[in-house]
Amino acid sequence: MNRKTLLLLTTTAFFVSACANDGETGTSTDEVETIGSDAENAEEITLWTFAPQHIDLYGDAAERWNEEFPDRPIDLVAETYPFEQMHNNLLLAVQSGTGLPDIVDIELGQYPNFMEGIIQFEPMNEYVEPILDKVVDSRYELYSRDGNYYGIPTHVGATVMYYNTEIMDEAGVDIDEIVTWDDFVEAGKQVVENTDSTMWNVGTEDWLMDMWPMISQRDSDAIDENGEVILDNEANVETLQFLYDALYVDEIAELTPGGMNQSEEFYGYFLDEGSASILAPLWYMGRFVDNMPDLEGKIAIRPMPAWKEGGNRSAGMGGTGTVVTKAADNVELSKEFLAYAKMSEEANINLWTILGFDPPRFDTWESEEVRNPDNVYYEYFGDNIFDVLLDVRDEINTLNVTADTPNVINEYHTHVTFNVLRNRTETPKEALERSAKVVRSLQRD
């Protein structure tokens, strides 16, 4: 073979690989919606989100704003992108300083990425501080740095236990008697014995549906308030052991089908009475209504079991922080609009009535609008939702979310659950120690 042939071959190889590398990501938005005034003096506010349903909330706020302040009309341009794409675009925009929207929704797990370097968001303190005594402040703390409140939370995300009452009745379990996790295990044994269902599910890719809320309620976390990795501390090892025991010792639980309880596999399984309970934040109500409508009237909401009597019975999980960027055309107007759309009483009532979220302002929890029984969630779950919430309000610890949080979640989903819960090749202690070591070795000085 001579060189010409080789050259020819190499060029062919180049073209073949070039043709093959057609990427699958575009930069186009899913959807752009313009809501508001067509008046000439209307200020345009651009907004990015990854959750299309959030636009209902902002759109409603924009319309109310224009009615209330006809002399200062706004024109809201809301763009929805797929989750990963929106956060990656935002990271690039923040890194390069160009192309930023005025207002943007950021998911809690992604949020720490934006809290590094020079923060490109506007502090909302002038709006947050006056209402701090009326809100579940741990949710505001999540999105704050050094005394500045940047992100405005969308919900409390209070974690509760959802019970399938039909299965519980069949098993002869009174769910109001379940106070501690030990009670839960005992009730579980009864369910397994008397019905065809199992009690519960433990996820392999569901950190915030079991491990995180359960360590948070016992005052632990993966990272402490000083930013040290404590993933392998004693409380966490014990908690993971509890999950292991639920699966293999007490045999009251199965691994979550599909790995997580927000998956098609799981919805089908739960509809078929595969298991009798789900541990999840209140916003999971939307999943029931949308994906498991047939269970209407059969699901009851109760606080989480506590580790010991009198212990915490909830934890705040998941979330979206909405921020105003420094690049906003009209910073003051954008801030005022964000406060209007997400922080006012009216806005918090809308968070419930439009989106079915447990609003961060607890002074709205007993308002007429929130208690209005003509509501799809009350019809589905009964009317005690906000009583449960008021009951556990002071039992929600602040989560420590830092730049290491994404690595912790990654380690838990890839290493810990796989080796401890699925393959059983490592003890909880070994797996958590190894993962803590990896997260520490990835830390920057």
Added chain:
Amino acid sequence: MAEQAHASPKTKNNKIGAFLSSKKVVPYIFVLPFFLSFSILTLYPAINGIIMSFRQILPGVVENVGFENYARVFNLNFYDALWNTVIYVFWTTMLLTVVPMLLAIFLNSKTIKLKTIFRASLFVPALTSTIVGGMIFRLMFSESSSAIGNQLMSLIGLGPIEWRYSAITAMFLMVVLAFWRWTGVNLLYYLAALQNISESLYEQADIDGASAWDKLRLITIPHLKPITVFVSTITIINGFRMFEESFVYWEATSPGNIGLTIVGYIYQQGVGQNDLGFGAAIGVVLMIIIFIISTIYLGITGTFGKGNNK
């Protein structure tokens, strides 16, 4: 001719044309597009990547951190990624040299009918993207017992397998996808090389009474050596750069890191965790690994000394 052209200003254009078509200049013009695209699309980003690997890049703040990124590279997850990648390179190199070679020899033989159909159908997978092909593979090897993969397993009396959840089947999925996709391309290389082996060698061998096995062993395979070296080298390099074959099954994270590759790790850390400097450092380490391994490999196969003999 060009030498006389300087007499009049009218002929200025001719002068430039003549200069451009002179024997000294033409070769450079022909290679210029390559050098331009190489410098803009490869060299410049590569140098920037190396510079980036010594930096911490955060919004509004870019600072030099010396070797800090490199100090973090060698952690347990990186070793997982490296190990997976090495195993993957081993299997793809084995399969993607031996099988296409044998297929090419079969398809080159005169006794086989419908050769072009075989060739075309083996080449078609190379025209699809790995992501698209991979999505089909993912469905074929899903956990449900009705998926094709598990149906085949039940034919030989084995229960349904969770293909994407154990290290061995995970590696199988990635290798089989690469194998499916690249066999046709490598087959073309071998077919081209087979045309270069002189018929007379085989005729002579027939006269000497050589068996088919002898002809394969003593004529065909030795004559295919340069192309084998070429094919295996690009397979090794592509193996170390592998990303899509893993991404399509697990995206950025896989259970127990069974699908994590080095480039997957760059993506996970650099893009997903907003640690671009760290991602760049992993990339530089990967570049060094590929460089060392290909140098050793080309040295062993004797490719370096050869240029002078030709």
